[in-house]
Amino acid sequence: GENVEQHPSTLSVQEGDSAVIKCTYSDSASNYFPWYKQELGKRPQLIIDIRSNVGEKKDQRIAVTLNKTAKHFSLHITETQPEDSAVYFCAAHRWGGALGRLYFGRGTQLTVWP
Amino acid sequence: ETGVTQTPRHLVMGMTNKKSLKCEQHLGHNAMYWYKQSAKKPLELMFVYSLEERVENNSVPSRFSPECPNSSHLFLHLHTLQPEDSALYLCASSQDRSGTYEQYFGPGTRLTVT
Numbered sequence: 001g002e003n004v005e006q007h008p009s010t011l012s013v014q015e016g017d018s019a020v021i022k023c024t025y026s027d028s029a030s031n032y033f034p035w036y037k038q039e040l041g042k043r044p045q046l047i048i049d050i051r052s053n054v055g056e057k058k059d060q061r062i063a064v065t066l067n068k069t070a071k072h073f074s075l076h077i078t079e080t081q082p083e084d085s086a087v088y089f090c091a092a093h094r095w096g097g098a099l100g101r102l103y104f105g106r107g108t109q110l111t112v113w114p
Numbered sequence: 115e116t117g118v119t120q121t122p123r124h125l126v127m128g129m130t131n132k133k134s135l136k137c138e139q140h141l142g143h144n145a146m147y148w149y150k151q152s153a154k155k156p157l158e159l160m161f162v163y164s165l166e167e168r169v170e171n172n173s174v175p176s177r178f179s180p181e182c183p184n185s186s187h188l189f190l191h192l193h194t195l196q197p198e199d200s201a202l203y204l205c206a207s208s209q210d211r212s213g214t215y216e217q218y219f220g221p222g223t224r225l226t227v228t
Contacts, residue, residue: 004156032215034215034216034217036219042221043118043204043219043220043221043222044157044204044219045219046216046217046218049215049216089156089157093215099145099162099164099210100208100210100215101159101162102159102215102217104156104157105156106154106155106156107156
């Protein structure tokens with residue numbers, strides 16, 4: 001199966017600084033890489049994703065980069081704000097059997113200090 | 115309510131009780147998932163249903179019994195649970211094999227086993 005490693009497990013930044021979370025995956029057959037944000041007591045919500053045929057994708061203050069050769073992908077948040085504080089999960093999708101599956105990293109607790 | 119809903123939101127049960135968790139999706143999806151989320155652990159996939167057929171069971175103890183009567187509803191029947199089963203149980207849905215891989219999560223049921 002797939003193995004997704006995520007670092008760091010906790011990250012604290014000052015408001016306005018950038019934050020970077022990194023993930024690696026093991027299976028070159030993985031073809032889709034979403035990032036989920038989970039605020040305290042709430043459901044995980046997709047914030048950005050990237051497919052294996054794309055190297056970078058940006059949506060306002062967030063961006064994701066993918067290096068297929070090295071099997072790693074990263075989430076970049078610029079101009080961080082206190083409301084960015086949450087747990088962020090990366091995941092890798094691959095087909096297994098009759099259905100695609102998402103394999104999740106352990107999560108990164110991001111804290112943005114005002 | 116739109117999206118994916120789960121009931122109850124909180125549940126406290128003794129080890130000898132029997133209870134059920136309910137998930138409903140209003141997105142027209144054809145695949146549904148149960149995940150377990152414990153502190154400091156990655157999201158653990160428990161069961162997958164595609165077109166109402168269970169296609170994956172990740173070595174989950176038999177005290178957890180899923181049921182998918184139709185593509186919009188998913189249940190998790192619980193009996194004789196252990197304290198270590200206390201966790202947030204998340205339901206998710208997706209549109210299988212449509213070229214889109216995004217999974218939409220419900221708000222979760224916070225389960226405490228006493």
